[in-house]
Structure formats: C-alpha cells, structure tokens
Amino acid sequence: MKVKKIVKFIFFIILIFVITLVQFSFIPALAPLPAAANLFLVVAIFILFFFDLRLATAAVILGGFFWDILSFNFFGFYLFSLVLTLLAAYWIMRAWLTNRSFYAWLILMTIMTIIYSLIASLLLYFFIYSGQTFFLMNGNFWQQLFYQLVDNFILALFLGLLAAAVTKRLRPFFLEKS
C-alpha cells in the first residue's frame, strides 16, 4: 500500500512537471490564438473541481515553483498568481457552484480564466510595469484575455467530456430540473 502511494505521488509530480513544461515550451510556440491557452490553469482547476483542495494546492505549488524556475519573470510570480487563483476558485465553488455539473465546470473555468488574468496582470503591473499605462487601458490585455477565454473554454470542454466519459464524479451532467 505504501509503495502504491509512493508510486502515485511520483507519478503526480512527473505529470505536473510535464504539464508545466508543455505550458512553458510547447504552447507559446504555437500561433497567437492557441498560444494564449493556459493548460496548467485548466488542469489545476480541474483537479480542484474533480478531486480535492489538497491535491490542487500541491499541484499549484509544484507547478508554480517549476514555472518560476524556468521563467525570467520575478520569482514567485506564477506561484502566487496560481495560489491566489486557486483560493478564489475554492471560494466560488463553496459559495455559488455547489453542484458538480458540466455547466458548473465550464462557468468556473471561464471565471477563473478572467481572475487569473487580472491577478497576473496586477502583479506584473505593480512589480514591473508600474510606470506604464494601466493594463486595463491596454488593448493587448483584452485581446489576450479573449484568446485565453476561447482556448481555456475549449480545453475545459474537452477535459469535462473526458471526465464525464471515464468517471462518475461529474453527476449530474446537466443541471437537474427541480
């Protein structure tokens, strides 16, 4: 049993590192529209939605740390952006999205994409770009947000359908009529 747990743990760490690496190297190399996808965020929220908070927190710490090491952004940028986004996601799930339906998953992912973009842009603005135009006035921010919403929605759709096919955690699939 212990060995099984250790193997699962090692597999989890490797999976998180691979997803982070794909997010770091593969996705930004694509054309501008698909390059805006945040696969790691989708996976982290997926883990929170379908599994539990502890696993999602562990994923975010590992992935955020690894991403910070590889990136040339200030250290802690991805770690704190993801932790704060996860906190927001947890609060929204507890306060509003109390069932585990497909719609709830898609709505949560849409909201978290916006929240992550705002948190990340705020951190960048305060630590790097404070002398420049506020990011909300920058057309580039809105374009990137739109691309990210489209990409993350598609990824969330795909992951949600996959989860519905392989697990019973996503029930009911659609909202039940009362």
Next chain:
Amino acid sequence: MIKIKKNNPFIVAVVVAGLLLFFQALGWLRPLENILTNAVKPLAGVLYNWGSDLEVSSSDGVNPAELEAKIVDLQKEVATLIVANSKSVETVSENKKLRSLLDFSASSDWQVVSAGVIARDETAEDGSGLLINRGMRDGLRVGLAVVNEEGIVVGQIVEVKDTIARICLTTSPGCQLAAAIQNESKTQGLTDGNLGLTIKMSYIPQLEKINVGDTIISSGLGGNIPRGLVIGRVASIFNESNEVWQEATIEPLVDLNRLTIVAVIIP
C-alpha cells in the same frame, strides 16, 4: 464565510511559497534550479520545435502567383549578389596582400556558441523574445549579439541565468543595437524594435543620403558586438524637409518567428 481550519491547505501553500521566495532570495535554490533546468532543457527544445513546426505548417497557405513573383525577384537578387560577391572576393584578396605587406596580423578573438531555442519569452509584452539553452556557464553575458545560421543578427542577450538566457529580438521594442548604414558616409545610428514587426533607425541627420535597399550592419561600438554583422535592409525612409532628423524602417532579413537554432558571438 470560509472558516480557517488548522492545516488549511491555503495557509500551507502561502507558507511554502513564502519560504521558497526567501530561500531563492538567499540563493539557496540555485543548485536545484540548475539541476532542474539542465534536466528539462532537451525536452523543452523538442517541445518548442514541435510547437514551432505546427505554427509554420498552419500559416503556410500562400498564393501560387505570389510565390512565382517572389521567385523572379529572388533570381534577380541572386544575380546581383553574385556580382557583388565577386567584387568582395577581389577586395578580400587585395586586403590580405596589403596586410601581409604591412605585417599586420588580423586575429579574431570572437567565439561562437550555438544554442537551441527552448521557449518564447513571456516577459516581453509583445511576446517577441526567446529563451535559449545556454547561460553564464557557457560564457554568455548581457549585451552579446545573437545571430542565425547565416550570421544575420536576430537579437541580443538581455538576461542570463546559469544555464539559460533570454534574448530580445531585433524587432522587440527596447532592443537597441549600435548600427551603421552601408552607404557612402557610413551613417551611424541606433536601431530599435518596432511593434515586434520591424526595426526602426531614428535620429539620422537630414544631410545623410540613405536609400531604400541599403544594408544595415552592426557598427561595433560598445565592444560587445563585432562590426559588420548584417541586421537588415532599409525598407522605407521617413524624411520631412522641416525636420532635423530622418527615420528609416528596416526589414529583418530572416523570419524571426521561426528561429530554432541560433549562435551567440562572444568576444
């Protein structure tokens, strides 16, 4: 209202994140950073190449008529270059003879380190920056020139870690290079990236004669970048008679979005 429980994962996460930040500031995480980056660099390069290939194949819808016109232009250019090359060969040969007569040894102390691109630089607002798999341990430092396989300048090193480095592309705003125009007066100036698409050379005196098609090279000022490396070609000139300065828009000679292998020139 969320109740804060003992062993709340968020408190653990914030504490862990804070500790990591603290250790990183002290430099204690550097060995781990180097181990991790060394371990993932090969895979990162492969993933970047796959992504880049997908991007190339998806954007390759070209018009056959345009292609044919481009082939004709290129054939004319090849003919012109053959003529220019033959003159250069003569000049080089004459130069060698003159140097030997003067007993002048032209030694080149510049080294070239090849590097693979492993990711796009997300810190650049317009995304026009790259990360390469060489760093301080390979002799890289800020300010060095980065060229493609043909020796054309594609960017400059702006930040270095032990095993990876960040480069700004010549089209990135803020990526400035000391340059000269290959015209009669060898006009000197500074190039700067423009919107991630082209390069701008500003503050060219009105009296300087520049033409569309003039080649822009590195001027060698500053010492970090050797003189004579090709940066681009003048595509258009903005020249108002009532202005003190004129401006030139320079087009890069290589597609900067399709770089996968580069070289860094180290003095």
